Amino acid sequence: MTFKAHWENVYSTQVPEEVGWYAPHLRTSLALINGTGVSKEARIIDVGGGASTLVDDLLDAGFAHLTILDLAKVALPQVRSRLAERAAKVQWIEGDITNIDLPPGYYDVWHDRAVFHFLIEGESRKRYVNQMRRALKGRGHIIIATFAPEAPPKCSGLDVMRYSLEQLHKELGKDFILHEHKKELHVTPGGVKQMYLYCRFQKPA
Ligand SMILES: C[S@@+](CC[C@H](N)C(=O)[O-])C[C@H]1O[C@@H](n2cnc3c(N)ncnc32)[C@H](O)[C@@H]1O
Numbered sequence: 001m002t003f004k005a006h007w008e009n010v011y012s013t014q015v016p017e018e019v020g021w022y023a024p025h026l027r028t029s030l031a032l033i034n035g036t037g038v039s040k041e042a043r044i045i046d047v048g049g050g051a052s053t054l055v056d057d058l059l060d061a062g063f064a065h066l067t068i069l070d071l072a073k074v075a076l077p078q079v080r081s082r083l084a085e086r087a088a089k090v091q092w093i094e095g096d097i098t099n100i101d102l103p104p105g106y107y108d109v110w111h112d113r114a115v116f117h118f119l120i121e122g123e124s125r126k127r128y129v130n131q132m133r134r135a136l137k138g139r140g141h142i143i144i145a146t147f148a149p150e151a152p153p154k155c156s157g158l159d160v161m162r163y164s165l166e167q168l169h170k171e172l173g174k175d176f177i178l179h180e181h182k183k184e185l186h187v188t189p190g191g192v193k194q195m196y197l198y199c200r201f202q203k204p205a
Contacts, residue, residue, distance in 0.1 A: 003118070003158075004096070007050075007072035010156060016051035016078065020156060020188035021114050026054045028184055029113055029143055032200045033058070035180055036141040040064055042108035045135070047097050048115030050075045051082075059086055067107075069093040069100070098127040102135040109141045114196075117146040117160040129172055138205045142176065144168070148183050148195040155194070163197055176201040 001009075016022060033044070040062045046054055049068040058066055066089070070076055073094050080087040093100065097115070110132055119125045132142065147155060147162045154160060163171070165181050180200040187193055 004071050006156070006158065007070075008074050011051065011072050011074040011078065018189055019051075020190065020192065020194070021050075021052075021186070022189055023186065024053065025057055026052060026113060028182070028198050029054055029111060029145065030057055030061075032143045032180060032198060033109060033111065033141075035200055036109060036143075036202075038108050038141065043067070043106060044109040044111065045069060045102075045107045047110060047112040049079070049111075051078045052113070054111065054113075055079060055090060056083065059083070059089065064089070065091075067091040067093060069095060069097060071096050097131060098124050100131075102131060104134050105137050107135050107140055108137055109143065110136055111143045113143075113145040114147075114155065116144060117155065117163065118158055120159050120161055125171060133173070133203065136203050138203060140203045142172070142201040142203070143198070144172070144201070145184075145196045145198045148197040151195045152192065165197060165199065168197060168199060169201075172201065175204050177204065 041064055043065040044063055045067040047069050050070055055066055055068055068090060076092050119128055147160050149162045149164055151162050178201055182198050184196050185193060186196055
């Protein structure tokens with residue numbers, strides 16, 4: 001099964017509140033986005049946003065330029081129907097972050113919760129990082145959450161990479177400036193404990 005088929009199947013067979021990574025609100029992501037100090041006009045992309053409620057909360061907070069990108073075609077209409085008429089304020093992109101064409105130097109904030117850690121091949125990680133570097137503006141912000149070393153080796157039945165702060169920083173590039181980091185325990189709806197590492201970095205000017 002391809003990765004795309006895996007994710008299409010997940011969103012076709014499970015309601016958003018049942019998936020392992022579900023949280024009613026992505027509070028830590030929201031706090032880190034607020035920590036960037038960007039204005040409500042900032043261009044924010046949620047990479048692999050899936051059916052998460054981050055977009056709902058960012059719209060509530062008044063952010064005006066949101067993009068949700070996901071590999072799974074099935075996930076996006078689920079969020080659009082939840083948002084009803086507010087969905088028109090959001091840009092929706094179906095695609096693979098490792099090979100889609102994003103506009104260069106465009107985004108102020110790059111958010112990724114539980115996506116980068118699925119890239120177990122070095123080549124895919126390289127493409128992801130190149131994409132991020134290219135699509136972000138100078139001094140743009142990166143909010144990224146991956147499994148930490150003490151998390152299980154799989155997520156959604158797929159092998160994942162688990163990162164210490166040092167490993168993640170090295171993988172993304174040591175020239176990115178680290179502003180904040182924290183670990184947070186997530187307990188899945190099925191009771192599995194998953195330790196996440198959240199980081200806020202900034203691209204150099
Ligand atoms: C574990 S879920 C996390 C969803 C969301 N970020 C959250 O925290 O609720 C991983 C998401 O990444 C998407 N995804 C996986 N690989 C991807 C890729 N290469 N490009 C874009 N999206 C991807 C999946 O479809 C899925 O929605």
